[in-house]
Amino acid sequence: MTLLRLRARAPRAIFCVIGLGFASCSKPQNRPQRPAVAVAVVTARRAPVPYTLDANGVVTPIQTAAVASQVDGIVTNVMFQEGQEVSKGQPLFQVDPRPYRNAYEQAVATLARDSATAANAKKQVSRYAQLVEQRYVTKEEGDQLEATSAASDAVVRADRAAVASARFNLDNTTIRAPISGKTGSLLVRIGNLVHANGTTPLVTINQVRPIMVRFAVPAAQLPLILQYGARGGLPVTAVPGGAAPSASFGDSTTAAPVDAPAQLTPAGAPAGGARQDPPNDPPPPTMLAATPTKGTLSFIDNAVDTTTGTVTLKATFDNTDGSLWAGQFAATTLRLFIEQNALVVPTQAVVTGQRGTYVYVVDGDTAKQRPVSIERTAGGIAIVASGLSDGARVVTDGQSRLTPGARVMVRSPNDSAGGGAAAGQMGGRGGRRRAKG
Numbered sequence: 001m002t003l004l005r006l007r008a009r010a011p012r013a014i015f016c017v018i019g020l021g022f023a024s025c026s027k028p029q030n031r032p033q034r035p036a037v038a039v040a041v042v043t044a045r046r047a048p049v050p051y052t053l054d055a056n057g058v059v060t061p062i063q064t065a066a067v068a069s070q071v072d073g074i075v076t077n078v079m080f081q082e083g084q085e086v087s088k089g090q091p092l093f094q095v096d097p098r099p100y101r102n103a104y105e106q107a108v109a110t111l112a113r114d115s116a117t118a119a120n121a122k123k124q125v126s127r128y129a130q131l132v133e134q135r136y137v138t139k140e141e142g143d144q145l146e147a148t149s150a151a152s153d154a155v156v157r158a159d160r161a162a163v164a165s166a167r168f169n170l171d172n173t174t175i176r177a178p179i180s181g182k183t184g185s186l187l188v189r190i191g192n193l194v195h196a197n198g199t200t201p202l203v204t205i206n207q208v209r210p211i212m213v214r215f216a217v218p219a220a221q222l223p224l225i226l227q228y229g230a231r232g233g234l235p236v237t238a239v240p241g242g243a244a245p246s247a248s249f250g251d252s253t254t255a256a257p258v259d260a261p262a263q264l265t266p267a268g269a270p271a272g273g274a275r276q277d278p279p280n281d282p283p284p285p286t287m288l289a290a291t292p293t294k295g296t297l298s299f300i301d302n303a304v305d306t307t308t309g310t311v312t313l314k315a316t317f318d319n320t321d322g323s324l325w326a327g328q329f330a331a332t333t334l335r336l337f338i339e340q341n342a343l344v345v346p347t348q349a350v351v352t353g354q355r356g357t358y359v360y361v362v363d364g365d366t367a368k369q370r371p372v373s374i375e376r377t378a379g380g381i382a383i384v385a386s387g388l389s390d391g392a393r394v395v396t397d398g399q400s401r402l403t404p405g406a407r408v409m410v411r412s413p414n415d416s417a418g419g420g421a422a423a424g425q426m427g428g429r430g431g432r433r434r435a436k437g
Contacts, residue, residue: 036407039398041362042346046390049342049378050335051224057215057238057332059324060314061208065179066201069194070172071095082186086177086205093202095194097173104166111159118152125149181207182326206326211319213238213295215332216310225300225313228336233296236315238330240293240323293317293324297334342375343384349394350374350382359388360395360402362410367395369404 077094080086125145132142184204188194194202213236217225228234295317304311315332317324324330349359350372358371372387388394395402402408 034407036365036409037367037398037401038411039360039362039367039395039402039408041393041410042349042396044343044345044384044388044390044392044394046341046343048338048340049344049381049383050338051376052378053217053221053225053334053336055215055217055332055334057213057315057330059238059240059326059328059330060212060214061181061206061326062210062212062316063179063181063207065177065181065205067092067175067178067203067205068198068201069093069095069175070196071100071169072195073097073099073173073193075188075190075192075194078186078188078190080183082183082203085182085208086180088177088180090177091174092177092183093175093188093194095173095175097170100166100170100173104163104170107159107163107166111156111163114152114155114159118149118156121145121149121152175202177205179205179207180209181205208322208324208326209319210316211324211326212298212314212316213324213330213332214312214314216305216308216312217334219304219309219311222304222311224336225297225311225334229297229300233298235335236295236297236317237292237333237335238295238315238317238324239291239332240325240328240330291323292333293319293321339383343388343390344381345384345388345394346396347377347380347382349396349399351399360399361388362393362395362408365407365409367402367404367406367408 073095075093076096079091079094086092125142128137128142128145131137132139182205184206186203187200188202225234295315297313298316299312299314301312313334315334345359350357351359356371357374358369360367361370362368370387370392373385375383375385377383395408398408
């Protein structure tokens with residue numbers, strides 16, 4: 001009997017345990033709230049933005065002269081230092097002038113002799129002309145004297161040409177700079193024998209002030225270049241040996257164009273912006289190397305390269321500071337026009353997902369995902385075509401830790417350590433406990 005009673009009571013006990021389990025599950029559990037994510041925020045604003053074309057270019061001298069000798073002889077003097085900048089007409093080399101001076105003096109003496117002979121022949125013609133009229137001499141004798149006088153005049157003219165040639169050779173013993181520019185390596189030293197019109201130049205001169213930069217842009221941009229280039233030289237900037245900065249020229253008729261995301265106002269930043277170095281501190285070397293040089297577009301090629309689908313352009317720069325060097329690579333930026341009143345945000349604020357581009361907008365202490373349409377990018381900024389309003393606070397750092405509706409904490413713009421430390425502080429006791437663990 002006892003065994004039967006225990007078997008009958010077992011199902012009731014199981015049902016009681018299950019019931020207690022459901023009762024415990026039905027009670028609400030206090031899950032810890034997810035800590036706020038530390039993010040950096042920038043306010044979207046409207047500003048004029050230049051429409052630019054970036055390309056890699058090569059610095060090219062406007063003209064190059066290979067200096068060669070026009071006479072044969074021994075180099076007796078070199079009157080410049082290799083690498084020196086020279087002016088047009090400046091003496092560079094001296095070739096031994098003695099044989100050419102002797103040839104010149106000989107030509108002058110020959111001219112003087114033949115000139116005297118020609119003068120005497122003319123006098124004889126004048127005297128015999130009267131005798132022919134009086135029939136004291138025959139007409140044939142008079143004609144012979146006239147022919148001799150004419151031949152003497154021809155000899156004088158030939159002597160004058162010989163004197164000019166000798167003078168030309170004598171002058172060319174002093175080799176002068178044909179153009180102004182910077183000299184290259186010296187290929188001929190004192191004591192070397194040079195030949196007229198030799199194949200090896202004595203030195204090469206590159207004109208560096210002004211100078212040109214040659215670069216290529218896609219042919220699809222050619223209509224815009226022709227449209228805006230017809231008004232005058234389009235502004236071009238070149239950064240030798242570096243990446244093109246998103247800098248643009250100021251416009252006196254409009255507000256200063258947006259150049260870089262650093263010009264966008266971070267939320268919570270002080271009114272004075274970033275800390276400025278004292279005026280006595282020299283700029284870092286990297287800033288000096290990235291200083292852009294300003295020039296104007298001076299040449300558009302008359303044909304499109306069918307191999308690359310690009311058109312070659314050339315820009316002229318004054319290069320007064322000598323920052324552009326012949327043969328150097330330079331990052332060029334051609335500005336076509338300025339788009340006024342464009343809504344801009346930093347490019348790092350725009351995220352590309354499976355459904356397109358979007359940004360996170362901070363509303364209070366909550367991040368909301370908002371799809372946007374990007375018209376184009378200019379350096380470090382993105383021009384928003386639609387989906388965002390002026391004054392919206394967009395997240396520029398920390399998007400990878402965000403989800404729609406997540407709580408956020410806007411960190412100070414001077415905090416470069418990211419959101420890890422701030423997020424740990426927002427974790428409260430739980431965060432400290434995990435750190436201790």
